[in-house]
Amino acid sequence: MKNKKDYRTLASDIIRLVGGEGNIDKVIHCVTRLRFYLKDETLPDSERIKELKGIMGVVEAGGQYQVVVGPAVDDIHKEVVSQLSLSDETGSEDPPAAAPKADRTFSEKVRHGFNTLIGIITGAVMPIISILAAAGIIKGLLAVLTSSNIISDTGTAYLIINAMADAVFYFLPVLVGFNAAKRLDGNPLLTAVIGGVIIHPTILEAANSDVSILSIGTVDFPFLAYTYSIFPMILAAWMVKKLEEWLKTWVSAYIQAIFIPIAVIGIVSTITLILTGPVLIGFSSLLANGLESMLNLNAPIFGAIINGFYQLLVIFGLHWGIIPIYVNDFATLGYSYLSAMVSMTIVAQGGAALGVAVKTKKADIKEIGYAGAFSAFCGITEPAIYGINLRFRRPFICASIASALGGFLAGLLNINMWSIIGSIIGLPSFIDPDNGITANFWYAVLVTAITLFVAFGLTYVWGYNDRMEMEKKREKPKNPAKADLAK
Missing domain, CATH: 3.30.1360.60 (Glucose permease domain IIB)
Incomplete structure (x- = not known):
């Protein structure tokens, strides 16, 4: 269409x-x-x-x-x-x-609360994923240009391109806050202002100078740098919504337009800077460092397990609960080993779809297979999964096996990644922004090629033949209500 x-x-x-x-x-x-x-x-x-x-x-x-x-x-x-x-x-x-809230069991309330939280987090991050990916690639290409002495890291060109790459990360709190507020049906512009407050140059300067906001006894409340941060602004968006709703219940309509923004900006900014911001920044750092410790414990096995099952999460749409972890890695560490591993699962799904496309003599299957493979190589797996691999089942199994192998090798070679976009189009993401093209990049190219070859080969040899038929769902009894809707 x-x-x-x-x-x-x-x-x-x-x-x-x-x-x-x-x-x-x-x-x-x-x-x-x-x-x-x-x-x-x-x-x-x-x-x-x-x-x-x-x-x-x-x-x-x-x-x-x-x-x-x-x-x-x-x-x-x-x-x-x-x-x-x-x-x-x-x-x-x-x-x-x-079930109504009052009638839910404890487990249903927990599950509902978790789903709501994940929905808010993904709703805040999801709209800017492609921009983050583009910025990461620009960073990688900038590293190549400087390491190759094509441009100088003190020149005007570097200054402008670096600003292009850094802008989305620098203003991440504003963007995340705006999106989170929309997801919560709150006030996006007012929340964005809170983001602007916590990344204001004077705040960043105080953070870089190790200045404290206040001290209570022996406890210091320091200024922190909130650029590259996610979670503080998601909570700030919630606070803005709840505080604004509460204030509207008793503040006179004649002064709401002026008084409410003053109160919300003052209260939420203060709470974020003094309390929730430091706590959540600490939590983000623990999460990133904890994940890095798990990878250091046994990265090859970790990579094989998570990659072998990752695309099952994609099928159920649950992978969006993991993506904020990648973003948090990039925000707190500047890189993500986990993202490097998961990149191989995208390549594997594309390789399996390509194997079907090359082997089949059916024009319609060939067209869907090539389209799915191309989409996967550009970072989107759903067309390959739903158009080909899951329909024939065996290609999906072949892709999962290749994914596990790719994750194992990525962990074994300690492959790192500096941008969220993966697959073949995302290979520049494996370029170190500080050191340019290093062994890490060539390891990534090697493992990507092996993953692609294994997924393609397994599918071509075992995963597909033209005698197979696409999975057809069993007919279910017609629901009269649905039948009426279909008319």
């Missing part, structure tokens, strides 16, 4: 088959999926949705009904939103669940 009319038709069909507008509380999207919060999760007709042209699959996880549509997700999401009486991010912070 390439034109707006096609997207409009598909959006209309999706809305109808998930239960109609009245069943939709919120719809957001990630890189390849429409993510619906539904009032009645029994109404969607998944089988009919899967049959729509352009749909790669359906996933129900994390309290969301996820429709996999591929790289065109942004255009399709806009069409869905335009046909609903919802704003782009409208919906309650706490979408309706199967």
Whole structure:
């Protein structure tokens, strides 16, 4: 599908088959999926949705009904939103669940709370993932240009390109806060101002000079540098929303426009700088250092295990719960060994899809296989997974085996990564920004090639032949309610 009319038709069909507008509380999207919060999760007709042209699959996880549509997700999401009486991010912070809050068991409350937290974190980080990836690649290319003496690290060109690469990281608190507020249906602009406060040049200067905000007895509350930080602004977005809502209940409407911003900026900025910021920055550092310690304990085994099962998380849409860990690694450490390992899983899925495309004589399978492989080599695995690998099953197994091998070798060779984008398009992410192209880069190229070759070879030899048929779901008894919706 390439034109707006096609997207409009598909959006209309999706809305109808998930239960109609009245069943939709919120719809957001990630890189390849429409993510619906539904009032009645029994109404969607998944089988009919899967049959729509352009749909790669359906996933129900994390309290969301996820429709996999591929790289065109942004255009399709806009069409869905335009046909609903919802704003782009409208919906309650706490979408309706199967059971009312009061009737939930303790485990259901814990699960719901965890899903909500993950939703907020991913909603804050997800919109800027591609920008972070682009900035990381620019950093890698800048390192190549300087190490090759093409440009000087004291020249004007370096100054400008470095600003391009650093801007998204420098202003990360502002961007994350803005997105988190949108996800919480809070005040994005007011939250962004809080982000601006904690990264203000005078605050950064005080942090670099080891100045304390205040001291209580022997306890010092130091200024900290909040550039490259994530979690403090997510909590700040929540505080802004709750405080603003509370103030509106008793502050006169005549002075709300002036008084509330003053109060919110003053209170939330102070709490963030003195209390929550230092605590969460400490937590972020412990998380990053803890992960690094696990990798140091036995990186090859760790890499093999996480890579062998990682794409299963992608199938259920749960990998977005791990991605903020990568971002936190880059924010606190400046690099991520975990991201380097996971990059190999993307290559493996592409290699398996490529193996099917090369071996098959069926034109339609060949087209889907090549498209899925190309998408995976550009960093997006869903077209390969849902279009080919999972449908035939064996290619997915082959890709998982190759992924485990890639993770093992990445851990064995201690491969590191300085940007979040992986796969073949992300190879510049393995270039050290300080030292340029080192052995780390060539190790990454080698392991990427081995992973690709193993996934392709296993699939070509064992994982696919033209006598195999795509998995077909068993017909389910027709639900009268769904039948009426489909008319």
